[in-house]
Amino acid sequence: MIPELTRPSVYMRDGTRVEGVIQAMRQAGANALQVISDFDMTLTRFSYNGKRCPTCHNILDNSKLISEECKEKLKDLLNTYYPIEINSGLSAEEKLPLMVEWWTKAHALLVQQKIKKDLLSPVVRESSAMLREGYQLFFDCLQEHSVPLLIFSAGIGDVLEEVIRQAGVFHPNVKVFSNYMDFDENGALQAFKGQLIHIYNKREGALLNSGHFQELRDRHNVLLLGDSLGDLTMADGVYGMENILKIGYLNDKVEERKESYLKAYDIVLERDETMNVANAILHHVTGGQ
Numbered sequence: 001m002i003p004e005l006t007r008p009s010v011y012m013r014d015g016t017r018v019e020g021v022i023q024a025m026r027q028a029g030a031n032a033l034q035v036i037s038d039f040d041m042t043l044t045r046f047s048y049n050g051k052r053c054p055t056c057h058n059i060l061d062n063s064k065l066i067s068e069e070c071k072e073k074l075k076d077l078l079n080t081y082y083p084i085e086i087n088s089g090l091s092a093e094e095k096l097p098l099m100v101e102w103w104t105k106a107h108a109l110l111v112q113q114k115i116k117k118d119l120l121s122p123v124v125r126e127s128s129a130m131l132r133e134g135y136q137l138f139f140d141c142l143q144e145h146s147v148p149l150l151i152f153s154a155g156i157g158d159v160l161e162e163v164i165r166q167a168g169v170f171h172p173n174v175k176v177f178s179n180y181m182d183f184d185e186n187g188a189l190q191a192f193k194g195q196l197i198h199i200y201n202k203r204e205g206a207l208l209n210s211g212h213f214q215e216l217r218d219r220h221n222v223l224l225l226g227d228s229l230g231d232l233t234m235a236d237g238v239y240g241m242e243n244i245l246k247i248g249y250l251n252d253k254v255e256e257r258k259e260s261y262l263k264a265y266d267i268v269l270e271r272d273e274t275m276n277v278a279n280a281i282l283h284h285v286t287g288g289q
């Protein structure tokens with residue numbers, strides 16, 4: 001057993017199955033592997049020193065690009081809809097229209113602010129966004145072994161890319177599916193491009209982007225990382241899946257949601273702000289001892 005899997009923050013419904021999948025992935029090697037990961041609160045930290053870290057949306061919401069009046073409205077939306085997002089008493093079907101409502105209202109407010117493209121970079125630099133501890137090893141290991149990493153996010157692609165670019169890990173093997181901003185000829189935000197991605201339509205997003213999975217059709221093993229039950233469908237477009245290992249970060253409302261996470265994810269990481277488990281599995285699968 002990989003030692004990191006015996007840590008107290010690690011929970012598994014069936015440890016024997018997890019071991020079997022990891023061994024099968026190791027046998028197939030790095031050439032058969034692809035990694036699919038959510039971004040906010042999966043690759044980024046949930047909290048640091050007891051303070052919540054921002055999502056892509058929050059980076060903008062709290063920035064100098066947004067008027068005080070608009071900040072209040074965005075905060076009200078967060079206070080209304082985030083508790084719904086993490087409410088274990090509501091089904092995905094019940095939450096879905098409300099999540100669409102949240103994203104739609106928030107994006108309309110951001111568009112009203114006519115955010116300038118060239119100010120995204122300084123705003124990300126000044127923000128308190130943080131990738132999880134061990135992120136460098138994670139991204140570098142995938143690059144070293146030419147393992148494709150798909151970051152599949154309901155956040156904001158332009159902000160997400162800036163976070164990983166500034167961290168020096170936007171390597172050529174990284175591809176992003178997310179909500180991208182559409183700027184006018186003066187570089188001011190005028191809309192969001194394409195179909196909205198929220199936390200409960202990642203399956204549709206995966207199927208719409210079939211070209212990406214077609215390119216990776218020889219990679220039948222998937223390591224999936226997420227923090228929401230909606231993230232479980234991110235790999236639905238993968239061709240001829242042979243093995244999938246799903247790692248779920250359980251960051252908030254831990255006791256209430258543990259059972260459902262244990263049913264859905266192979267490995268559940270409770271209040272773990274690191275990439276240690278994923279890194280240990282990758283090390284093993286890519287041939288390390």
Ligand SMILES: Nc1ccn([C@@H]2O[C@H](COP(=O)(O)O)[C@@H](O)[C@H]2O)c(=O)n1
Binds near residue numbers: 056102
């Ligand atoms: N206006 C909004 C809408 C969503 N969020 C959060 O973003 C997260 C989605 O991004 P993933 O990378 O995790 O797919 C989601 O969990 C929402 O809580 C937000 O902060 N503001």
